[in-house]
Amino acid sequence: MRTSTIIETVGRTSIGVMCAILFLIMIVGVGVTEARRSEERPPVAVSEEQIPALLRAIPDWKEAIRRAKWVDSQEEVEAVVGNQAIVEIIDFSKAVEAVAVRYPEGILLLLEYGTPQLSADADKRFNSFLAESQKVPKPLYKRIGNYNAFVFNPSGDDGGRKLLDRVRYEKVVQWLGEDPNMSERLDRYVAATTAQLLFSTILTIAIGLGTTLTFGITLGFLFFRYRQKQRKKLKTFSDAGGMIRINLDGFSDQAGDDDQD
Secondary structure: HHHOOOOOOHHHHHHHHHHHHHHHHHHHHHHHHHHHHHHOOOOOOOHHHOOHHHHOOOOOHHEEEEEEEOOOOOOHHHHHOOOHHHHHHHOOOEEEEEEEEEOEEEEEEEEOOOOOOHHHHHHHHHHHHHOOOOOOOOOOOEEEEEEEEEEOOOOHHHHHHHHHOOOOOOOOOOOOOOOHHHHHHHHHHHHHHHHHHHHHHHHHHHHHHHHHHHHHHHHHHHHHHHHHHHHHHHOOOOOOOOOOOOOOOOOOOOOOOHHHH
């Protein structure tokens, strides 16, 4: 096989490999796009019963829920209400949930303890601290059912008190049963997991195929160059393997060449 033929073969092989890799990239792109579309689907409509009771307790919750922020540490509370001394006695280790919301009347911090006893104990600590504190202005405080509510930086006592009065405490009854949105979340999870698995598999195959082809082409080229150097050392070349053949290409030895030399 001549050099031009080998170069042509290598060129065709390289083009084929590039086309295969591009095809694999297109498949991966389609899979990733579908996964993103699945994740970007509009959320399932949530009924009022599925919203946490603590969020439904804040005033004008349907509008204020967009501004509500869950807080689960003293640092997160201070990031919303500022440096307030009473925040230091809020113990978040005792099964407490808290949400902070900004209103024109002030910043509402609503705490919900896991049991009435914990809420009552916290109520005693808060009232005792506020009674002994000399810092002015003080946050407004009120216990509402199982909730312990504060209004920080109130615009006025009347406005802050009215904001606390608008907090509603409702007893929550939850029925045990299947989650109606479980199938939707499961479909999204399966779609995302399948896309990731498909991407990893195709990427592994592409890398392995590319590495193998690159190694094969390099090894073949080096072997070709080695054989080409060997042929250049020979006086003549014949692929007849020692058999008699018709000298159509002029590469075979002619009878009498040695005598003429």
